[in-house]
Amino acid sequence: MQPIAFLSLLCYTFNDMSCGQALRGMGYRLTPQRMMVVEALHGADKHVSAEEIYTQVRTKYPYANISTVYRTLELLKELGLVTEIALGDGCVRFHPAEKGHHHHLVCQKCGRIIDLPESALTPLEGVLSDMYQFKADLKHMAVFGLCSQCQGG
Amino acid sequence: MQPIAFLSLLCYTFNDMSCGQALRGMGYRLTPQRMMVVEALHGADKHVSAEEIYTQVRTKYPYANISTVYRTLELLKELGLVTEIALGDGCVRFHPAEKGHHHHLVCQKCGRIIDLPESALTPLEGVLSDMYQFKADLKHMAVFGLCSQCQGG
DNA sequence: ATTGCTGCAAACTGTTTGCACTTGA
DNA sequence: TCAAGTGCAAACAGTTTGCAGCAAT
Numbered sequence: 087m088q089p090i091a092f093l094s095l096l097c098y099t100f101n102d103m104s105c106g107q108a109l110r111g112m113g114y115r116l117t118p119q120r121m122m123v124v125e126a127l128h129g130a131d132k133h134v135s136a137e138e139i140y141t142q143v144r145t146k147y148p149y150a151n152i153s154t155v156y157r158t159l160e161l162l163k164e165l166g167l168v169t170e171i172a173l174g175d176g177c178v179r180f181h182p183a184e185k186g187h188h189h190h191l192v193c194q195k196c197g198r199i200i201d202l203p204e205s206a207l208t209p210l211e212g213v214l215s216d217m218y219q220f221k222a223d224l225k226h227m228a229v230f231g232l233c234s235q236c237q238g239g
Numbered sequence: 240m241q242p243i244a245f246l247s248l249l250c251y252t253f254n255d256m257s258c259g260q261a262l263r264g265m266g267y268r269l270t271p272q273r274m275m276v277v278e279a280l281h282g283a284d285k286h287v288s289a290e291e292i293y294t295q296v297r298t299k300y301p302y303a304n305i306s307t308v309y310r311t312l313e314l315l316k317e318l319g320l321v322t323e324i325a326l327g328d329g330c331v332r333f334h335p336a337e338k339g340h341h342h343h344l345v346c347q348k349c350g351r352i353i354d355l356p357e358s359a360l361t362p363l364e365g366v367l368s369d370m371y372q373f374k375a376d377l378k379h380m381a382v383f384g385l386c387s388q389c390q391g392g
Numbered sequence: 393a394t395t396g397c398t399g400c401a402a403a404c405t406g407t408t409t410g411c412a413c414t415t416g417a
Numbered sequence: 418t419c420a421a422g423t424g425c426a427a428a429c430a431g432t433t434t435g436c437a438g439c440a441a442t
Contacts, residue, residue, distance in 0.1 A: 110442095114397095115396060115440085117397065117398080119398070149399075151398070153398085153399075156432065157433090174325070176431075177430085177432095191375070193373075202371070209366075210363055214382065218353060219390075220346075220384055220385070220387065221385040222344070222382050223383050223385070227382070229373075231374050232373070232374045237374050268415085270423080273422090290405095303423095305407090306407085306425085307424075310408090310422080310423085311422095329406075330405085394440105397439080398438085399437095400436090400438105401435095402435090403434075404431105406432105407428105407429080407430085407431105409426100409429085412423105414424095415420105
């Protein structure tokens with residue numbers, strides 16, 4: 087089966103997804119590959135790396151290429167539809183902007199990631215603004231340390 | 240001139256540097272290469288990358304190898320003599336522990352880096368400890384955003 | 393029918409590793 | 418002396434790019 091034939095089998099139920107519509111509305115093409123990337127981003131219950139998105143997309147469409155994933159993420163990022171964060175594991179991770187912002191406590195021992203509501207860092211934002219005239223972009227921030235279970239000893 | 244002859248020309252005035260002494264005291268060998276890495280770390284007025292250290296070391300000793308730089312940094316890190324931080328430019332940066340801890344406001348527009356005293360984030364440390372039983376490791380932390388000059392518009 | 397997007401392969405950056413040789417202690 | 422450290426080259430992971438062909442609009 088050729089790549090194209092394979093793609094035509096994919097269901098297009100994601101046409102009405104917000105990122106997809108946003109793409110089309112902004113004059114970009116809504117290709118099956120882009121839809122699958124968007125779907126992977128939305129379906130994940132955590133921040134996903136390009137590699138993880140690629141792996142998931144390939145389960146549906148084995149001909150997919152990782153450079154397309156990177157290019158799609160780059161585009162979504164430019165359009166403000168996804169945000170990126172470095173959680174210290176050597177690769178950038180992505181998150182749909184519409185899922186809201188939050189922060190992360192990353193345990194350096196067990197790797198556990200605790201999510202923080204956006205509000206947790208608003209006091210910090212105020213301090214930085216008042217004292218340093220610095221407008222912090224606290225969309226996604228990672229704080230490293232030890233979780234409650236790993237502090238013993 | 241052979242590498243060895245070249246090395247013997249280097250002055251050993253760094254024998255009494257604290258990192259160097261610490262190394263020797265802990266049973267590690269104090270080689271000229273390690274001294275030069277330590278010197279580059281101490282001499283810099285900012286956080287330096289492995290590549291920058293390598294460049295500086297090579298001005299003194301052209302035979303130096305970057306893998307030695309990485310191995311030395313790895314060792315110093317394990318011994319707690321240097322700390323590392325990711326400032327978002329795609330490479331890890333290093334800082335001697337004895338120079339003290341501080342944080343950074345990184346302007347995403349002009350790249351300016353504003354240093355923050357360690358105390359600036361102690362309130363945050365308290366909040367995370369109280370509310371999430373999370374012991375934050377706030378040795379060096381980077382907060383991204385816009386500096387005062389780049390906020391216009 | 394265009395122009396934009398994709399797949400492929402190859403380059404690229406930052407970092408790590410295996411191995412034979414060298415050297416600090 | 419001899420384990421620890423170095424230099425070299427090659428591998429590695431994550432990411433980017435040039436180009437020819439394909440497809441969304």
